[in-house]
Amino acid sequence: MSRALWAILRRDVLLLLRGGASGGGTMLPILFFLAVAVIFPFAVGPDPKLLARVGGGVIWVAALLAAILPLDRLVEPDREAGLFDQWALRGIAEEWVIAIRMTAHWLSFAPALMLAALPAAGLLGLDGRLTGLIELGLLAGTPGLAAVGVMVAAMTAGLKGGAALAGLLVIPLCVPILIFGAGALAIGGESGLALTAAASLVLLALTPFAGAAALRAGR
């Protein structure tokens, strides 16, 4: 059983990193994230004080948008190809499958995103302390973003226009993470980070069950 779970995790990570049949992979969301950080100063002007004040929030919004990009290939291609059916036939619980997908999704975008946040923070002229807080916040918040992404992708799999709908559904669900994560920058304290992590943990605990129920209902 655990051998099968490892095999599925390995496959999921490789597939999400490379992008599968529809292309994309990890590079696309990361480049998108950096592009947002690059164009933002063009839009609001190069005032260093202004950028230092709003830059952290911009990075958080960009991270959220980047996490939405791969939603349509998180669950739907495998549902369409019948992989979820085949795993169910082998007695692998849908909860496990969703938990693995969540882990793989996090592994495929979060470390790269945190790495890309360093040049993004540089482009926005943020200082070292703020950059550190952003990195810690992303570490606490990205698991929650991954969980919401997989949950919503499972719920909208098989629906017409599911991808657009998924994007709309993810944003309100990510609001707590965004408020606490970006809020931690303003107050400069650990309490915001702790609440970000708490919101992430709730979503991590909920998603395997919600996602599995969605998969079963969609058969």
Place this chain on the structure above:
Amino acid sequence: MQAGSLLARHLGCRRGDRWLFNGVDIALASGEALHLAAPNGAGKSSLMRILAGLLPASTLDGPLPQIEWTGAVGLLDERHGLDMGQPLGEALAFWARLDGPVPQDALAALGLTPLLDVPVRYLSTGQKKRAALARLIGQNAPNWLLDEPLNGLDVDACALVEDIIYEHCAAGGTCIIASHQPLSLPDLRRMDLAEYAL
């Protein structure tokens, strides 16, 4: 491969407000094969998915539905279960890690050996069907549910599928085949789902 068997009783299927069938009983002993025939929309695929445990069985009145398999169950339907973006060899290698490898002679017999480097999305309908059959053989499950296994296959491949089913049953497996097309297999039982329609 261990011997397989099936005892299913009182199966009904409801889609929305509409009952497709009710009161279906199927008993299969090791080595037996059943041809499930019915017009379009009678619920063949639904019955296959109910038997696979992917859809819940319902019953209109009377005793609760009951499905008892001996041994694992393999399903072949229009969803091939292979990664579209991967080369066929890698897509099959993933299932080999879960189930065990597909025997080389089975790959050769299905004509898949030259296709192992081709991404699954470039395969034709018939080639995908044969690839899914290879996956099913690799699963080594004693019980097979084949939903329209001959769709998209040429005449030679159809004969090959019949041979594969025959060998599977001869080795002690069971097989239920939902198909519009006639099958020539010895001792093939036949069930018309339309008789159970409501």
